[in-house]
Amino acid sequence: MTTVKNNSPSFTALLPLFAFVFTFLGVGIYQNDFYALPAPIAVIAGIIVAFLLFKQSINSKINTLLEGCGDSKILTMCLIYLLAGAFAAITKATGSVDAIVNFGLDYIAIQYIYFGIFIIASFLSVSTGTSVGAIVALTPIVIGFADKGGASLPVLCGALLGGSMFGDNLSVISDTTIAATQSLGVKMSDKFKQNIKIALPAAILTIAILIFKGTALESNSLEDVSYTYSILKITPYILVITLSIIGVNVFITLLLGVIFAALLGVFYDDFTIIESTKIAYTGFTSMTEIFLLSLLSGGLASLVAKNGGIDYILNKIKTLIKSKKSAQFGIATLVSTVNMAIANNTVSIIISGSIAKTINDEYKLDNKSTASILDIFACITQGLLPYGAQVLMILSFSDGSLTYADLISNTWYLLLLLVYTILYITFTPFKLKKTSIN
Numbered sequence: 001m002t003t004v005k006n007n008s009p010s011f012t013a014l015l016p017l018f019a020f021v022f023t024f025l026g027v028g029i030y031q032n033d034f035y036a037l038p039a040p041i042a043v044i045a046g047i048i049v050a051f052l053l054f055k056q057s058i059n060s061k062i063n064t065l066l067e068g069c070g071d072s073k074i075l076t077m078c079l080i081y082l083l084a085g086a087f088a089a090i091t092k093a094t095g096s097v098d099a100i101v102n103f104g105l106d107y108i109a110i111q112y113i114y115f116g117i118f119i120i121a122s123f124l125s126v127s128t129g130t131s132v133g134a135i136v137a138l139t140p141i142v143i144g145f146a147d148k149g150g151a152s153l154p155v156l157c158g159a160l161l162g163g164s165m166f167g168d169n170l171s172v173i174s175d176t177t178i179a180a181t182q183s184l185g186v187k188m189s190d191k192f193k194q195n196i197k198i199a200l201p202a203a204i205l206t207i208a209i210l211i212f213k214g215t216a217l218e219s220n221s222l223e224d225v226s227y228t229y230s231i232l233k234i235t236p237y238i239l240v241i242t243l244s245i246i247g248v249n250v251f252i253t254l255l256l257g258v259i260f261a262a263l264l265g266v267f268y269d270d271f272t273i274i275e276s277t278k279i280a281y282t283g284f285t286s287m288t289e290i291f292l293l294s295l296l297s298g299g300l301a302s303l304v305a306k307n308g309g310i311d312y313i314l315n316k317i318k319t320l321i322k323s324k325k326s327a328q329f330g331i332a333t334l335v336s337t338v339n340m341a342i343a344n345n346t347v348s349i350i351i352s353g354s355i356a357k358t359i360n361d362e363y364k365l366d367n368k369s370t371a372s373i374l375d376i377f378a379c380i381t382q383g384l385l386p387y388g389a390q391v392l393m394i395l396s397f398s399d400g401s402l403t404y405a406d407l408i409s410n411t412w413y414l415l416l417l418l419v420y421t422i423l424y425i426t427f428t429p430f431k432l433k434k435t436s437i438n
Contacts, residue, residue, distance in 0.1 A: 009315050012053065014309040016046040016050035020042050020046030020297075020300060021341060025386075027042075043297050047303070064302050068299035077294050078291050080132065081389075083254035085283035087261065089286065095230075096233045098229070100234055110151065114151070115207055121163030121164045121167065122167040126170055129250055130168060131390055134167065140397060152410075153398065154410045158408075159413075161407065161413075168379065169199060176346050176349055179353060183353025184357055203413060233264065258280060262279075298347060314334060317333055318359065331359055331374060331377075335356070335378045339381040340381060356374050357370075
């Protein structure tokens with residue numbers, strides 16, 4: 001995010017961020033419900049504090065807010081939310097979700113459902129470059145598996161969240177990957193090779209855990225049950241995955257998916273063309289909270305950055321750096337802290353990227369390792385935040401049948417990735433990571 005900074009580093013400039021976070025979490029703790037207060041309202045509380053606290057003119061503060069809201073990365077995410085919501089709504093209306101659930105129950109052994117959801121989510125997220133899109137597309141399917149197959153909803157959703165973040169973290173078309181590689185001047189392929197060294201061991205151990213948990217499921221829960229479905233109704237998902245694999249832009253991919261799913265629904269007389277537009281709009285409105293949260297948090301981050309709040313965080317982190325390894329942990333702390341404040345992994349990487357590059361060069365770190373650490377810790381933090389878009393989506397789709405604690409305690413991939421990345425940084429000899437990418 002490009003922001004003109006007029007002031008020196010200031011702790012006071014962080015108060016609007018604290019107002020946002022503490023308002024949201026405070027109400028959640030008091031009500032014993034993290035979603036009692038809509039997150040966008042909590043962001044507005046932070047923006048109000050910023051307008052009261054900062055000394056620029058009203059017009060200047062409004063312009064800064066609008067610049068942050070209008071950042072291309074923020075708007076990109078918002079548009080993806082809308083298209084993903086429309087795709088999810090229309091495919092559900094055509095019966096595509098039920099078709100995939102029944103197809104899966106018919107062909108996938110119940111013991112491998114947990115493992116299968118993790119792999120499918122990873123595949124879809126890598127293909128589309130967005131964990132949000134994968135979660136939107138698959139959460140209704142996952143809930144269907146829990147309802148019809150007798151599988152554990154927390155384990156299924158944990159596998160879905162972990163697989164979606166695993167794929168997003170590795171995808172070469174992901175916003176987070178683009179932001180991390182551009183910030184550090186690293187090739188996509190080189191960052192992927194470095195990233196997979198860290199992410200794959202955590203994924204393999206996660207798969208082992210999910211297969212083990214699946215052994216407890218009773219196969220006779222699916223015996224003597226007849227599942228009806230049309231293979232043709234699964235094709236919207238196949239189309240989206242195929243277009244993503246061959247490298248079609250995510251907007252075009254989702255738009256074509258929406259159009260194809262709508263035409264399929266009209267062909268099957270599930271709805272008329274006019275009704276399909278209303279269904280698509282319903283999908284848009286289902287993303288309102290996440291849309292506004294991303295938009296407003298971008299504006300708040302811009303206000304805080306302009307007044308020196310982000311620079312204050314960065315300077316404090318730099319004082320803790322004593323060696324190359326502590327420099328890597330400093331970068332991890334930096335992006336995690338910013339991500340906790342604004343709940344957007346892409347924006348947190350953009351904000352943290354320039355200082356991460358400075359630390360990287362000053363301590364002669366490996367560019368591709370730094371880019372991977374930047375992306376990985378943004379991924380971990382985003383996936384574990386109770387007010388992050390990914391968690392919000394899964395919990396909202398579950399309609400109260402799943403709690404945040406149940407979801408996170410079963411998201412083995414993110415927990416194992418955190419542990420393994422810390423061990424990797426701590427025990428990997430630094431001489432193996434000295435080569436820079438020019």
